[in-house]
Amino acid sequence: MTWSQMQPLLEQACIETLIMVGWSTLIAVAGGLPLGILLVLTDRHGLLQNTVVNKVIGQIVNVGRSMPFIILMVALTSFTRWVTGTSIGSEAAIVPLAISGIPFFARLVETAVREVDHGLVEAVQAMGGNTWTIVRKVLVPEALPSLIASTTTTVIALIGYSAMAGAVGGGGLGDFAVRYGYQRFDSELMWITVAILAVVISLIQFAGDFAARALHRRGARSGPGPTLRFLKAKDPAAGDVGKVA
């Protein structure tokens, strides 16, 4: 295939990936964030401790995460048709992508929110704050750098899943690499597409890391960072070795 033939197809694939991953990420974040927070709140010693709710949500999340994406996609066919009116194409692929993204993101949110120092929660309780205030003003803002990193991970996972969206005619870069490259033994095309994917993913990772670090750096310690301190700590030891020699 020549470049002039390839270019419009690649552009189309890029747009399809963007649509599928963009929408499914939005839905995964909108669904996974409350779910993840709820997992922390309803846990033992949580603010809304409720073993039954916690176990039920936990189990749903586990099932969601254990389902291979291709099976999930097929299993959801009728649900997808009910939601989008069709069971093929990029729009149809958004539904299973979003559904698999929700439990994925929920677990990441759970870990991020659990990391928030309980002392902060207690401080706001002592001020007379209710649970909603604690979620809004403590848990989410304090976990924000981790939440952004979790979103990055989710976007990248969804790009990976979207390669399988070809099974329902979803298109996208991954599907393009499989159909035009792999299945037609056009390895050049396949590697070009993979390279584009690699660049896209690197850019997303870089942007995500940058955002998370920028938030984290708010009020960064004015002293040297951990790396520098580590190097400094090594210095005297190096001196000792020199003396012995």
Place this chain on the structure above:
Amino acid sequence: MITTSGLTKIYRAHRSSGREVTALDGVDLHVREGEVYGVIGQSGAGKSSLIRCVNLLERPTAGTVTVAGRDLTALAGRGPRAGRELRQARSRIGMVFQHFNLLSSRTVQDNVELPLEILGKSGKERSRKALELLDLVGLADKAKSYPAQLSGGQKQRVGIARALAGDPKVLLSDEATSALDPETTRSILQLLRDLNRQLGLTVLLITHEMDVVKQICDSAALMDRGRIVESGTVSDLLATPGSELASALFPVGGEASGDDRTVLDVTFHGDSATQPVISQLSRTYNIDISILGAAIDTVGGLQVGRMRIELPGRYEDNVVPIGFLREQGLQLDVLDREQPVLVKEAAK
């Protein structure tokens, strides 16, 4: 201002295992309005549970807590969640923490504004109040900084400003100076003292450092294994013979030089401090007195002197000189060699 009666807290490790830890065992505490009250004890004595029960961060198993005339335990309701009334009552009780507990995602000013946001104050009112409080604690220039850019002492000042945002009548201090160096500890305690005087703030603090009690407390209580062992105003405690707290607040050292000796701790305060009692004693009874140790200090704003002296002969031989010292209005503690209770350290 703060009264607890029969306050009991029992922790159950697991519902099934039945292992129980009694953190508070019927604590009766009475903090008067406008005083600085210190609760001191070793770690595990139940201090932390006590202060956390006062604003019901920890639900007491039994007993009542009354703050500013309101029975908080009655507001608690059932279940672990705090109802509206309890939350309202909490917003009138300031609290400062050992590890400051400032939100790292907010600037200093926004941290101080947080309680005001919870109270539903308008933006203008919040920033006016926050800047006023930051000025009060001496951090007006740090309003736009983030907590991570501050030193420990500065963070605690922000914590104090935040605790005062809701115009509380009562301030709870949970080991507020335990993570700070001695110099910073002194300045934070001075700040608490000033606030106590300026605003008429009642302060209940818990600590494991005797120096904290010595520097700012009007009253103190010694806790051990979930119970209050001793309590009272610092001056009363110092005047109580055999008080563990008094001797820990004001220790004098020195060992007896032999078996047939009597060792006495003499405490001087008020007028008795100016009497030449030792030389009178020596001349009147013709005995040699050795001074083993002595100290003068300011405890709770009072000048107090304490001296450990040694008289020749056993206690039975010294009944008359001891009676003479008592007649001079001095407080005497006779040290029993078998059980040197007085030197037992309550804190370290």
